[in-house]
Amino acid sequence: MPGRTGAGPIRQAEAALQLGLVQTLRLPGPTDIAIWSNIMSAKEIYLHHFAVMAPENVIEKVVEFYGEILGLRPGFRPDFAVPGYWLYSGSHPLIHLTVNNDRSEGTQGYFHHVALHCSNFDEVVDRLDKANVGYRRNDLDSVRLVQLIVRDPAGTPVELTFDK
Template sequence: MGITAMNHFTVLTHDLDATVKFYGMFGLNPGWRPPFGFPGAWLYSGDTAILHVIKKDTLTEKDGVLDHMAFSAVDLPAVAARLTAAGHEYELRRLAGGGIWQLFTRDPAGAKVEFDFAENEPAPPGWAG
């Protein structure tokens, strides 16, 4: 008995609309969510809710810390362009020894988000890594 798969991540945010819009740029769409009695959203990839977002105006020491979440992704140039167009900074690098692309950014609440792309993806225009 033990862990068999990742079910979902939950992020806390002070701006629910901005956070839902941020993840929507990458194909995660709001869907059904139980009536919990507090504001939030469940964001889906296809039929699977993989990111839960909870609106919380104040964080306490008991809220915990998440270093980052990582998503497998496709179309590196398009993802980089969406981030740039929306005014989000990012860091891009190639993984040493494997060659996969790793793009790091932050969502509107400050959570670090990693997008991993196959090594054969083209670099975004102007990248001079």
């Protein structure tokens, strides 16, 4: 390959860490050398928000779901021409909800799921169980993560990701 230095993968990963191309160097297993959070830039990209557009009765259920399960709360939302909510995680409007009573149930485009990094695993599992919300658990030991896969009341697939 052009530009290859011949250095082993561990040395390459250590060099990338020193250059600021990655922010975390993990060696959890024999095949996992590094988690490359940023290959071309030292800047990080985070999920700013995701949006759901659905009939009013569905939006109300979505507000309740994220409030009960993740503790997200409605907060300030600009005065748009249509009703809706912005659900906040701390001071950040993470989920944007818009009422559209003409919207029908179904899939649009190729959207697959949204992933949210969470920090209170036992509490979230307890809330899901109490709310009778089904979930699938994936233990990703090689990257020290646990995922809970759920669907919100609007049918949006949501991956709740926790550090192990």
